[in-house]
Amino acid sequence: MTPFDYIRPATLPEAVRAGSAPGSAYLAAGTNLLDLMKGGTLRPERIIDITRLPGLDRIDWLHDGSVRIGALVRNSDLAYDDRFARTFPAVAEALLSGASAQLRNAATVGGNLMQRTRCAYFHDPASACNRRSPGSGCDAREGENRLHAVLGWSEHCIATHPSDFCVALTALDAVAETEGEHGTREIAVDALHALPGATPEQETALAPGELIVALRIPAEAARFAPRSRYLKLRERTSYAFAIVSAVAALDVQADTIRGARIALGGVAAKPWRAREAEASLIGAAATAEAFARASELALAEARPSGDNAFKIELARRIVARALALARGGTPEIMPALPASPFSTVPGADHAA
Amino acid sequence: MGYHMSLSIRLTINGQPRDVALDDPRVTLLDLLRERLHLTGTKKGCDRGQCGACTVLVDGRRINSCLALAASMDGAQITTIEGLADGETLHPVQATFIAHDGFQCGYCTPGQIMSAVGLINEGRAGDDPERIRELMSGNICRCGAYQGITEAVLEAQKILSDDEKRDAA
Structure with missing residues (x-):
């Protein structure tokens, strides 16, 4: 790690002031930031420790039935909150499919949103990476890229966003509340992460120093509680990032789909909401044919960015299978292997 | 807390x-324990949050001490x-x-044991070996003693829960 100054502000305005200075980085648990600093990927001059800021560690239920989650709530505390897990089960399942128990105990929800890509060329300071070092090129294009993006990528960057949590948040129209030098604002999680285009270094919609202070999930998303799943294919059973993942949430009344939410992870530089696929399901019967059609639409614009054409067909199958799982109903208890295709809960179809 | 000060x-x-x-804010909790306080039971494996050898309890919760900045832990209760x-x-x-026989070479063992203590405190696994394995997946054992580790966690959990019942009676 390169040397840095350590600052621990006591109030939000102090934090934002310090965080807005060039070279500053916010520190919550540090599970991603310290890793990146140890590898020399990031070299902040000033660390602003926000862990002591008051009031950011609470889960509050608002009068309209929506939930407000403070940015410093730990991933495990949110996933194991009974009311939260009952109301937004796919979010809890996504959280519990991510990282390890130790990391979930430390990592905050704000930090989860702000985590960086796991692209090895981004991490390696000796590699060309437009995201880390604008204009240097992209070694991933001609490198080991079987796990890279198949949607929304550009010739400048083919990295993916690694979060599971964000995929579920995006599907449920979650909103991030931020505090910056110019006051507070709200950003839909779907609009928080940027596609690379010609400026992959512009990773989020946040201004310099702008800090996420809370997340809100609207009450309307609770209609999907009975039929919501997250499905995540990994290269090992547990403790791995997604090759491809999908959240599927259905509102089925009298055998007809009244509402549908679909988002994918591991396929793009942001969690990928599949709105056309969702629209195709409205008014349809919840059949394998309807799910197959939706999965085709979800990947209609996909194209390989390297040695990863297999991810497109894989993603179609994961979407169709996630929809079938959602149709089967949210499990009574969290599966032993959350989000796993190898889970043995009823409704799991192992031959999709 | 200000600039350039100890x-x-x-x-x-x-x-x-x-x-x-702390003369340098870069010190992790792991390095503080091992190098400055000479509590070398906590092991440094990958130093990147991937292996779990450095697992300790902070305020009763298991975390990776390699990815925690010591300065940020001010006021915490640490169990190693x-x-x-x-x-x-x-x-x-x-x-x-x-x-x-929940180990062979023993290097990952302190982390495995601290993780198991944290898992039992969390109370989410019940007596399901699959849940134990999933919730212990942040601790890698390159000797492959996983079968013994799972059995050890299950039995320890039973002993601790029997103790609790006896204490309550």
């Missing part, structure tokens, strides 16, 4: 209050492997790891 933090480590002066046994009497998790 940081003084207070930790309670295995029940003992410790005031620690050195703090588990009661004199010569092993903690039930230590005893069951021995009874079930």
